[in-house]
Amino acid sequence: MTIDDGTRVDAAAAPAEQPEQAGSPEPAPWPRLRRRPRPVPLVLLLIVAKLELFRLLAFGVPGPVGIVADVAAAAALVGLIALLAPGPAMSPALWSLNAALSVFLVVAYLYFSYYQTLPTFTALHEADQAADLSESIAVLLTWWLLLFFVDLLLAPVVGWFLHGPRWLPPHGHRGWARVQRLGAMVVIGALVTTVVIRSGSDVRNEQYRAEEFGVLGYEADALVRALQPTPRLDLATxxxxxxxxxxxxxxxxxxxxxxxxxxxxxxxxxxxxxxxxxxxxxxxxxxxxxxxxxxxxxxxxxxxxxxxxxxxxxxxxxxxxxxxxxxxxxxxxxxxxxxxxxxxxxxxxxxxxxxxxxxxxxxxxxxxxxxxxxxxxxxxxxxxxxxxxxxxxxxxxxxxxxxxxxxxxxxxxxxxxxxxxxxxxxxxxxxxxxxxxxxxxxxxxxxxxxxxxxxxxxxxxxxxxxxxxxxxxxxxxxxxxxxxxxxxxxxxxxxxxxxxxxxxxxxxxxxxxxxxxxxxxxxxxxxxxxxxxxxxxxxxxxxxxxxxxxxxxxxxxxxxxxxxxxxxxxxxxxxxxxxxxxxxxxxxxxxxxxxxxxxxxxxxxxxxxxxxxxxxxxxxxxxxxxxxxxxxxxxxxxxxxxxx
The missing domain is CATH 3.40.720.10 (Alkaline Phosphatase, subunit A)
Incomplete structure (x- = not known):
């Protein structure tokens, strides 16, 4: 049997219709089959939750503007990864993104605690110094950081449960419908992120921009600034x-x-x-x-x-x-x-x-x-x-x-x-x-x-x-x-x-x-x-x-x-x-x-x-x-x- 997203399901997984016979006892009901949640909204929800946890630890209680900025940036990122990894590759790619972002947020928090500012891609220049700084960084560790990994630790158990015989594969979208749905996520998320960044483009305070833009928006802002022309001065004068x-x-x-x-x-x-x-x-x-x-x-x-x-x-x-x-x-x-x-x-x-x-x-x-x-x-x-x-x-x-x-x-x-x-x-x-x-x-x-x-x-x-x-x-x-x-x-x-x-x-x-x-x-x-x-x-x-x-x-x-x-x-x-x-x-x-x-x-x-x-x-x-x-x-x- 083929369901609407083209997935084949074993006929034994669903009850066959039987003609009613007079005087026969009523059959026992079959457990109702449910569809597994789609990976895109699930991973998006987890990433947004982690971004808000980071805000809470670094800046205090998140405000509405900050939450909107995080949701928009996360939607653009998740949608882009999903577009680039269609079909069977989508779920592993999204969960890899979730894991990578968890590691990044922990590193960003430790960096923020040490330097009072968020890291950007330029911090990669100093990655080889981390071992020498390990003792200084160790004093900044807190058990709250484990919360960034709770979903990853539970993922094997949840995955085993969701792939059991009582679950159907998630509804899928194929071809042009899939591109439209994910493309809309990317475009809308990118547009909202752009508006947020543009609203603070004249702000020189990096800490204010970090709090207003969020972690992902701040990285995008850093990239845009790095692409701008480098100022020059006439050395003679x-x-x-x-x-x-x-x-x-x-x-x-x-x-x-x-x-x-x-x-x-x-x-x-x-x-x-x-x-x-x-x-x-x-x-x-x-x-x-x-x-x-x-x-x-x-x-x-x-x-x-x-x-x-x-x-x-x-x-x-x-x-x-x-x-x-x-x-x-x-x-x-x-x-x-x-x-x-x-x-x-x-x-x-x-x-x-x-x-x-x-x-x-x-x-x-x-x-x-x-x-x-x-x-x-x-x-x-x-x-x-x-x-x-x-x-x-x-x-x-x-x-x-x-x-x-x-x-x-x-x-x-x-x-x-x-x-x-x-x-x-x-x-x-x-x-x-x-x-x-x-x-x-x-x-x-x-x-x-x-x-x-x-x-x-x-x-x-x-x-x-x-x-x-x-x-x-x-x-x-x-x-x-x-x-x-x-x-x-x-x-x-x-x-x-x-x-x-x-x-x-x-x-x-x-x-x-x-x-x-x-x-x-x-x-x-x-x-x-x-x-x-x-x-x-x-x-x-x-x-x-x-x-x-x-x-x-x-x-x-x-x-x-x-x-x-x-x-x-x-x-x-x-x-x-x-x-x-x-x-x-x-x-x-x-x-x-x-x-x-x-x-x-x-x-x-x-x-x-x-x-x-x-x-x-x-x-x-x-x-x-x-x-x-x-x-x-x-x-x-x-x-x-x-x-x-």
Whole structure:
């Protein structure tokens, strides 16, 4: 027997009609046969449910617009797969799509929790780094993520039940009717998705677009943006364009005869230490009567100290901090700068110093291939770099040598460089302060309050205390070797270490003014031999380190016509600067406030950078427009730099 979709059914599966006979007993009723559900609506329903679960975990309770956006994008995707896999291939293709999307949503949630933004296809560039990040990612796992796989775990049981003898195959559509039905799904879903994306096309806030468009819509939006023409800048006039824009926001003294601190460290070595995950609230903090950072506290006593220094990293985090300090160019955000632009000829601090006879080297305890550091080192012009195998000895994390090993091994090289007679610039990138903060118990010296024992914040404090003690030993050895008085010394935190809101309450038990936004606040200390202490209340960022260091070393960026998107902190009256990527585009800080962008400026919020109190956004529009123009100009500049 053939049913309406052409499927043959065994006649024994259905009761045959029998003529009624007088006096014969009434036959027992046969169980009613049902048709299995069609795979398209079933898979569509499951995918939409998972998209809403993702919304709930990442953004909170879904709104009607978000639900419509998810249904439309899912319908377009499911319909397209069904069209491309007709007949017997349809069901396996749709269930494979369901499984793949489940994996993607879990990865996207972990990525969102780590970076506070959704991944796009550009994240594939960093897929090979996942193993090294596994310990940091593990702390983000939650049992809720298993809900994305419940249907897949039950699928074999449900499939066996639905293919039993009491079920008929699902109704099917053949030929043109099938194409019409699925084609309508694709077209309508794509049109609605397009309308949603177009409605937010002028929104710079990636987090807002992610929440409004949904996971699938956000991926489509990223693809559309990637296909748009890349902005370009005339390199011959780049310095003038950047200087003119910066002059609209602030005033900088560029005349070497008038600039504060110009040449105060001329001819000195430059030692720059990047302190992993160190946040400013730890500086000066005492726990149970013990200083968490005694070394930095003492160093601040005879240095320039910038308590309002903020991270300016993109997706590359640590490697982007190295990029920012060596180039004074904003990270793009959607790709680590070492990966996306490591093939360019980049104007940089090492190249500026090379022209003045300096040798430049960098020390990184991981392999240089990690996050494409080797491409960055070559792009910015380091003469030599030292990686994991240069640091034999104890290490207690996946990144590489512990800080005391890094400093001890590096000191030998610094002494070799001094014997060569040439001044040197070295950048040391530490790793012991990196999550998940598992410092061996014998190295933990802080006595923590009982309520912080076994917490992430407690482990963070122990890691930063160890890192500070190792730094202190390094500085003592520099003094003993006579290198301290011969060197300009810079230390700064690269990016936030506590990136989840559930850590805020524990931090507030130590610093009541702490807010989640203050995680972007990382310390900056600059020591010039023989100087007195100077606490600088102006806002600072990683892009400002190069111009400030250049001024102290007696290098006039104006005379060099060097394009820097940061400012000389000692000679600029005030400025506004972007906090990119980990905060919505348009987020900035000035000397008093942090502004967090909403859909645009009008629905944004402002907070005092000292205590986090909410403030009015009145008068901030000029800074907002300036920061957006500056990061656009920075992107156009780096896109225009020639490849090596």
């Amino acid at each position: 780049a310095y003038d364009q950047v200087s003119e824009l910066q002059a609209s926001d602030h005033t900088t003294i560029t005349d070497p005869t008038e600039a504060v601190g110009f040449g105060d460290a001329v001819g000195k070595n430059l030692i720059m230490v990047q302190l992993e995950s160190l946040q400013e609230w730890v500086i000066g903090l005492e726990v149970e009567g013990q200083e968490v950072t005694p070394t930095l506290n003492e160093l601040i006593g005879d240095s320039y100290y910038f308590p309002h220094h903020f991270q300016q990293v993109g997706k590359g985090n640590t490697v982007d901090a190295e990029w920012a300090t060596n180039t004074s160019i904003y990270p793009i955000g959607d790709v680590a700068m070492s990966t996306g632009y490591g093939d360019r000829d980049i104007p940089s601090l090492p190249k500026l110093l090379r022209e003045r006879g300096y040798v430049s080297e960098t020390f990184n305890v991981n392999w240089a291939s990690f996050w494409d550091h080797d491409k960055l080192f070559e792009a910015v012009g380091f003469d030599r770099w030292h990686e994991k195998d240069y640091f034999p000895g104890e290490n207690f994390n996946v990144w590489g040598a512990s800080d005391d090993v890094l400093y001890g091994r590096s000191l030998h090289r610094l002494l070799e460089l001094r014997r060569s007679g040439a001044p040197f610039y070295v950048q040391l990138v530490t790793a012991s302060g990196h999550g998940p903060y598992e410092v061996p118990s014998e190295l933990n010296e802080l006595r923590l309050p009982a309520d912080l024992e076994g917490t992430l914040v407690g482990a963070f404090l122990q890691a930063q205390n160890y890192a500070d003690r190792a730094l202190g030993l390094f500085i003592d050895n520099l003094k003993t070797a006579g290198l301290w008085e011969e060197s300009l010394f810079v230390a700064y935190g690269d990016h936030a270490g506590l990136n989840t809101e559930d850590t805020v309450e524990d931090v507030q038990s130590l610093d009541p003014d702490y807010t989640f936004l203050r995680r972007f606040n990382t310390p900056l200390v600059i020591h010039v031999p023989g100087q007195e202490a100077s606490v600088e209340d102006k806002v600072a960022g990683e892009l400002d380190i190069l111009p400030t260091v250049a001024n102290l070393l007696g290098i006039s960026l104006a005379e060099e016509r060097f394009v820097a998107f940061g400012v000389d902190l000692l000679n600029t009256d005030r400025h506004a600067m972007s906090v990119p990527y980990h905060a919505p585009t348009g987020t900035f800080v000035n000397d008093e406030l942090m502004f967090v962008s909403g859909r645009g400026f009008g629905d944004g919020e402002a907070f005092a950078i000292d205590d986090g109190d909410r403030r009015s956004i009145d008068g901030l529009r000029t800074d907002y427009d300036y920061v957006l123009d500056l990061i656009d100009l920075s992107r156009a500049y780096v896109e225009s730099l020639p490849k090596r």
